[in-house]
Amino acid sequence: MTDLPTTTDRKLGLVIDLDTCVGCHACVISCKGWNTENYGAPLSDQDPYGADPSGTFLNRVHSFEVQPAPCSAQPSPTAQLVHFPKSCLHCEDAPCVTVCPTGASYKRVEDGIVLVNESDCIGCGLCAWSCPYGARELDLAEGVMKKCTLCVDRIYNENLPEEDRVPSCVRTCPAGARHFGDLGDPTSDVSKLVAERGGMDLMPEQGTRPVNKYLPPRPKDQLGDIDVLAPLLAPVAEEPKGFLGWLDKALDALPGNSSGGSN
Amino acid sequence: MHPAPSVIVFTTLSGLGFGLLFFLGLGMPGATGGVAFVFFALAYALAVGGLLASTFHLGHPERAWKAFTQWRSSWLSREGCAAVAALLIMGLYAIGRIFYAADWQFLGGIGAMLSLTTVFTTSMIYAQLKTIPRWNMALVPVKFLTFALAGGALLAGQETLATWLLLIAGAVALAYWQRGDRAFATAGSDIGSATGLGDRGAVRAFEPPHTGSNYLLREFVHVVGRKHSLKLRVIGVSLAFVLPLLFLLLPVSGLALKHTLAGLAVVSHIAGVFCCRWLFFAEAEHVVGLYYGKR
Numbered sequence: 014m015t016d017l018p019t020t021t022d023r024k025l026g027l028v029i030d031l032d033t034c035v036g037c038h039a040c041v042i043s044c045k046g047w048n049t050e051n052y053g054a055p056l057s058d059q060d061p062y063g064a065d066p067s068g069t070f071l072n073r074v075h076s077f078e079v080q081p082a083p084c085s086a087q088p089s090p091t092a093q094l095v096h097f098p099k100s101c102l103h104c105e106d107a108p109c110v111t112v113c114p115t116g117a118s119y120k121r122v123e124d125g126i127v128l129v130n131e132s133d134c135i136g137c138g139l140c141a142w143s144c145p146y147g148a149r150e151l152d153l154a155e156g157v158m159k160k161c162t163l164c165v166d167r168i169y170n171e172n173l174p175e176e177d178r179v180p181s182c183v184r185t186c187p188a189g190a191r192h193f194g195d196l197g198d199p200t201s202d203v204s205k206l207v208a209e210r211g212g213m214d215l216m217p218e219q220g221t222r223p224v225n226k227y228l229p230p231r232p233k234d235q236l237g238d239i240d241v242l243a244p245l246l247a248p249v250a251e252e253p254k255g256f257l258g259w260l261d262k263a264l265d266a267l268p269g270n271s272s273g274g275s276n
Numbered sequence: 277m278h279p280a281p282s283v284i285v286f287t288t289l290s291g292l293g294f295g296l297l298f299f300l301g302l303g304m305p306g307a308t309g310g311v312a313f314v315f316f317a318l319a320y321a322l323a324v325g326g327l328l329a330s331t332f333h334l335g336h337p338e339r340a341w342k343a344f345t346q347w348r349s350s351w352l353s354r355e356g357c358a359a360v361a362a363l364l365i366m367g368l369y370a371i372g373r374i375f376y377a378a379d380w381q382f383l384g385g386i387g388a389m390l391s392l393t394t395v396f397t398t399s400m401i402y403a404q405l406k407t408i409p410r411w412n413m414a415l416v417p418v419k420f421l422t423f424a425l426a427g428g429a430l431l432a433g434q435e436t437l438a439t440w441l442l443l444i445a446g447a448v449a450l451a452y453w454q455r456g457d458r459a460f461a462t463a464g465s466d467i468g469s470a471t472g473l474g475d476r477g478a479v480r481a482f483e484p485p486h487t488g489s490n491y492l493l494r495e496f497v498h499v500v501g502r503k504h505s506l507k508l509r510v511i512g513v514s515l516a517f518v519l520p521l522l523f524l525l526l527p528v529s530g531l532a533l534k535h536t537l538a539g540l541a542v543v544s545h546i547a548g549v550f551c552c553r554w555l556f557f558a559e560a561e562h563v564v565g566l567y568y569g570k571r
């Protein structure tokens with residue numbers, strides 16, 4: 014049934030640190046790699062080596078620029094670049110589940126993961142229409158809906174060493190910007206991180222109540238004019254004097270010469 | 277939103293078909309025999325043809341029957357159930373009309389209600405989506421219902437009713453655009469809320485996640501077609517409502533001339549509704565475009 018469970022035993026999800034993410038896209042690649050070989054239909058590419066390549070991805074990294082408004086303390090603040098990974102947020106009030114006509118989309122009672130049963134999916138695309146975050150993509154080769162599974166085939170997989178029983182993106186991130194855990198348990202590491210760093214929801218006005226949280230970037234450091242290396246980099250050559258000075262002026266005076274550098 | 281031809285054809289034709297079935301179920305016109313057959317054949321061709329067209333955009337049409345299972349939660353599923361129920365009941369009613377010259381009013385009444393319900397469920401598939409503010413309003417079901425009723429009355433040859441319904445549907449179309457143009461702004465989602473970074477300054481999409489296009493951009497971000505939307509609105513309303521009204525109200529004598537004009541009214545109306553339906557999709561902006569700095 015595509016009714017949503019009223020509560021789930023756990024709320025497994027991701028916490029993404031926008032302060033730490035360096036925008037390397039390693040999570041994008043590891044996600045595609047793991048999920049094309051495992052759970053469900055592979056993630057196809059169309060025209061991958063041609064002029065107009067595109068393909069199915071469950072995780073994509075955007076980059077945004079934030080330009081703070083000038084104020085008296087900072088008359089000309091510098092803009093900040095924020096790299097922004099985005100995948101399914103495993104919403105508690107997931108509209109993608111209730112719109113599904115076939116029951117293919119569902120939210121698991123035991124851990125809150127939102128999944129698609131691909132053998133029931135007719136590929137109508139309505140769930141992707143209902144997701145505000147662009148977290149669902151219809152695979153053009155398979156005609157079924159693909160989305161982040163929170164690596165459901167890794168996190169409970171006893172055949173993997175324990176440190177690998179986390180989503181592929183979390184395991185791969187070289188910056189440690191992605192965290193995985195139970196956001197329904199206030200004592201879990203991820204919940205503490207969210208409380209400490211003011212973790213936020215994306216588009217709360219959509220009423221989806223996402224499980225995944227984003228940690229805001231810390232404000233940019235303000236160094237003022239202090240630059241410890243500046244004295245060492247001061248230009249050594251002064252205005253040329255004596256013969257060199259005369260030569261310089263004489264050469265400058267020749268026709269056809271632009272007023273170039275003085276040394 | 278990408279204006280997919282299959283969905284535009286589906287909503288336009290099936291809307292007209294179920295609109296016509298509504299009037300046939302109420303005994304307007306109360307034709308029997310061969311004439312009734314022509315009317316019902318037309319209604320079924322439109323309604324069923326539309327439904328078939330809608331399966332063209334499915335990834336797995338062979339599993340479409342599974343869509344009847346989730347009527348408790350899904351408007352798309354309810355639409356499927358309502359459509360099949362309406363077509364079955366109206367089929368029985370049609371048999372009475374065509375072969376027995378009988379008017380099984382009770383059956384016809386139920387069939388008429390189910391036909392309207394089908395149009396309503398179709399409209400709710402769109403109106404339920406908070407992600408598309410232009411659709412997420414009560415005017416969307418009103419628009420689908422009035423369009424279907426006006427077209428149905430026109431096809432059923434109910435001239436007086438059609439005149440009024442065309443006027444009402446035209447007014448609803450204008451109101452829908454008037455409200456819809458402000459819907460995205462009033463819904464309150466912007467690139468600031470989408471990224472959660474809005475209170476730190478002005479947010480700008482700096483780099484998209486990929487150099488090429490993707491499913492999301494193809495399906496949800498349709499900027500090109502909106503360029504001519506004002507012109508298309510004028511064309512749509514003129515063809516769908518103004519011209520048919522003129523054709524209906526022109527004081528002419530002679531049955532042949534009257535029939536020709538009525539035929540022209542129908543053709544013009546259908547073309548206009550196609551145009552309006554194309555705009556319904558092309559003008560609709562999905563909030564996911566915010567992440568790409570596009571709408």
Ligand code: SF4
Pocket residue numbers: 100101102103104107108109110127143144145146147148149160221
């Ligand atoms: S992020 Fe989108 S796909 Fe994932 S649960 Fe929420 S609405 Fe559904």
Ligand code: SF4
Pocket residue numbers: 112113114115116117118129133134135136137138139140141157158
């Ligand atoms: S695309 Fe598949 S999962 Fe999504 S709503 Fe349609 S049937 Fe359900």
